[in-house]
Amino acid sequence: MSHSAEITNHSFASLNLAAPLLKNIEALGYTQATPVQAQVIPAALEGGDLLVSSQTGSGKTAAFLLPLLHQLVLANPHGSPVPGRAQPKILVLCPTRELAQQVATDAINLARGIKSLRIATIMGGMPYGKQIQAIKGASLVVATPGRLLDLFNSRAIRLDQVECLVVDEADRMLDLGFAEDLEAIDERCKGRSQTLMFSATFAPRIMSLASNLTKDAKRIELAHAGEAHANIAQKLHWADNMAHKHRLLEHLLSDPELDQAVVFASTQVESEKIADTLRANGYQASALHGAMPQAVRNRRLDSLRKGQTRILVATDVAARGIDVPRISHVINFGLPMKPEDYTHRIGRTGRAGRNGIAITLAEHRDRVKIRAIERFTQQPMAAAEIAGLEPQQKPSSHKPNHRPGAAKRSKPKFGGQARKSSGPRFGSRTGSFQNSTRQH
Numbered sequence: 001m002s003h004s005a006e007i008t009n010h011s012f013a014s015l016n017l018a019a020p021l022l023k024n025i026e027a028l029g030y031t032q033a034t035p036v037q038a039q040v041i042p043a044a045l046e047g048g049d050l051l052v053s054s055q056t057g058s059g060k061t062a063a064f065l066l067p068l069l070h071q072l073v074l075a076n077p078h079g080s081p082v083p084g085r086a087q088p089k090i091l092v093l094c095p096t097r098e099l100a101q102q103v104a105t106d107a108i109n110l111a112r113g114i115k116s117l118r119i120a121t122i123m124g125g126m127p128y129g130k131q132i133q134a135i136k137g138a139s140l141v142v143a144t145p146g147r148l149l150d151l152f153n154s155r156a157i158r159l160d161q162v163e164c165l166v167v168d169e170a171d172r173m174l175d176l177g178f179a180e181d182l183e184a185i186d187e188r189c190k191g192r193s194q195t196l197m198f199s200a201t202f203a204p205r206i207m208s209l210a211s212n213l214t215k216d217a218k219r220i221e222l223a224h225a226g227e228a229h230a231n232i233a234q235k236l237h238w239a240d241n242m243a244h245k246h247r248l249l250e251h252l253l254s255d256p257e258l259d260q261a262v263v264f265a266s267t268q269v270e271s272e273k274i275a276d277t278l279r280a281n282g283y284q285a286s287a288l289h290g291a292m293p294q295a296v297r298n299r300r301l302d303s304l305r306k307g308q309t310r311i312l313v314a315t316d317v318a319a320r321g322i323d324v325p326r327i328s329h330v331i332n333f334g335l336p337m338k339p340e341d342y343t344h345r346i347g348r349t350g351r352a353g354r355n356g357i358a359i360t361l362a363e364h365r366d367r368v369k370i371r372a373i374e375r376f377t378q379q380p381m382a383a384a385e386i387a388g389l390e391p392q393q394k395p396s397s398h399k400p401n402h403r404p405g406a407a408k409r410s411k412p413k414f415g416g417q418a419r420k421s422s423g424p425r426f427g428s429r430t431g432s433f434q435n436s437t438r439q440h
Contacts, residue, residue, distance in 0.1 A: 010038035016045070017066055018073040020114045025066075028109060034059035039220050040196075041067050049195045049217035051210050053202050058222060061106050064092075064166050064196050069110055069117060071164075072139050076116040086132070087158040088120075088141040091165050091189060093182070095172040096317055097123040097144060097294060098301065103168065104142040111140075122147050122157075125294030132156045145173070145181035152188060162189035167213065170199040170206055171340060176317070179209070186213050200340055229343065229377075232350040234358045236370065236381040238391040245361045246277070248389055249333055252359055253283060253311060259328040260304065262348045263313045266334030274333060275313040285311040288318040316341050325351050332360040335369050339376030364393060 010033040012025050025031075033041065036054045043050055044067035054060045068090045075089075092107075094100040104121040111117035120138035122131050124147045135141055135157055141148075151157045165186070167173065173182060195214045199206045202221065210217055237252075239245040253261060265271035268289040278285035286300050286309050297318065303309040305324055314322070316336060330349045336342050342360075349356030360381060362370055374380055385391070 012066075015041050015066075017041070018070045020073060021066060021069055021110060024110050024112050024114075027112075034063075036060050036220075036222050037063040037066070039222075040064065043218060043220065044068070044194075044196060045070065047194060049197075049214035051197045051199070051202070051206075051214060051217040051219045053199055053219075053221045060198055061103055061168075062110070064168075064198070065103070065107050065110055068140065068164055068166070069107070069114075072117055073114060084136045085158070086135040086138070086156060087161040088135070088138055089161060089163045090140040091148075091159065091162045091185075092140070092142045092168060093145055093148070093166065093173070093185065094142060094168050095144070095176050095178065096290075097125055098297070098318065098322065099169065100142050100144050101298075102323060107140060107142065122151060123294075125297075128156075145178045145185060149181055149184060159185070159189040160191060162192050164194040164196065165189055165192050165213070167195070167197045170197050170209060171201060171203065172344075174205055174209065175338070175341075182209070182213065200343060203340075229346055229350065229358075231354070232346055232356040232358050234346065234360075234379065234381055236360050236362060236383045237386070238383060238394065239361050239363050240392050241363065244389070244391070245333065245363070248361055248386065249274075249331060250278075250281065251386055251389060252329070252331060253278070255329070257328065258310075260307070260309075260324065260326045261311050261329040261331060262319060262322065262327055262345075263311060263331045263333050264319065264336070264345050265313055265315055268315055270334055271313045271315055275311075278311060278313070283311055284309055285313060288312055288314040290315065290317045292318075316345070319345065319348060322348055323351060324348075325354060327351070328354075328356060330356065330358045332358070332362075335360070335362060335366055336373075339369075339373045342373045343377065 011031055012022060012033055013031075015033065015038075017025075036052065036058045040050065040052055040060070040063035044064065052060065052063070054063075072089060092103055094103055100121055100123045104119055107119045111119060117140070118138040119140045119142070120131070120134040122135065122141060122143035124144060128151075131147075132151065135151075141157075148157070152159060167182065173179070195217070197210055197214060197217070202219065237248050239248055249263065252258075263274060265274055268291050271287040271289050275285045275287035286303065288297060288300050292300075300309065300312070301322065304312050304322070307326065312319075312322075327349045330346050332342070332345060336345060346356070346358035349358060360370070370381060
């Protein structure tokens, strides 16, 4: 079943959520539900499996947390203390540590003051002992797949009491090689009554995963990748070579309109080199990638949130889950592996109701990738030039392909799955539960 109606102007009070949750929502300063929340919350409360296509920054985290927390409150209306066993009722799976932390933080804010609700986080890069203690008595656990299975196999957690499984960013799960882990987790909580899957797209590989994890799932499809970023100005600069790209990057970062920026690199080594070069030239820059210890990643993200770091040079994996409203610019120094990743990258800007700028630096050899991105977003990438930094060779074969339906007729020829490795943000302070301006 597919459902894609536009729904707006829904207040949280009209969604029949438990009074303690509504009180916390109000205390956070929000009244209006975003379209994905207005559709998903009632559908999740009705029961049954859901497959939801929603872009980053749409408020999807609150869309699944609120109905699930509501059900936990109803199951324990008197706020009785939870037993000290590690057997959660709700399990939320996230592809990266940063996203898991973000989802858990949002859940804690929504559950504040509700004694019967305990939330815990399980992820790699953090001490086992501390996490084992935290999950005892937790009714909602947010986890990355690898560490969750480690704890399950060591009998530190039971999954046979899980009533609802949430798979967040299912497309990214597959990118990171978590298909087998998802299958294993599915088997270990097969007695559950509900599964909610969220993905940027309904690509065939996602539908294949959904057929294994869900049963008769209702499909809810919101804005297409191109429509979702209408508030982000997208530009393309052609570069002759790597030295030219570096000159373009430094010129762009000198823009007085730039508040904070995320520069995307293709590899961990490249992210470190770019950050080192920028720092040597006087920029407040730091790198962020998956090979860093979690404590270092946390410190660098915190520095970004506090405004102490102006430029973050990140890889795709590390940047997933970054939600800092002051990020005004996203610059693609290295191109993404797949067109889907482009939409996730540029979604780091234009948050909390603000406008954003996304700039891509590409060499002539990248023409095929640029065309694939245009097909996926169904939008042209307008080429721009900077006086004094014009490319010496202009790609004559760059023809924007943004006709509706183009993505269906032609699939990108590049990409593929990476090998296995390791929300809401809540809404603008003007009233919708979307991209948080709050810092936690």
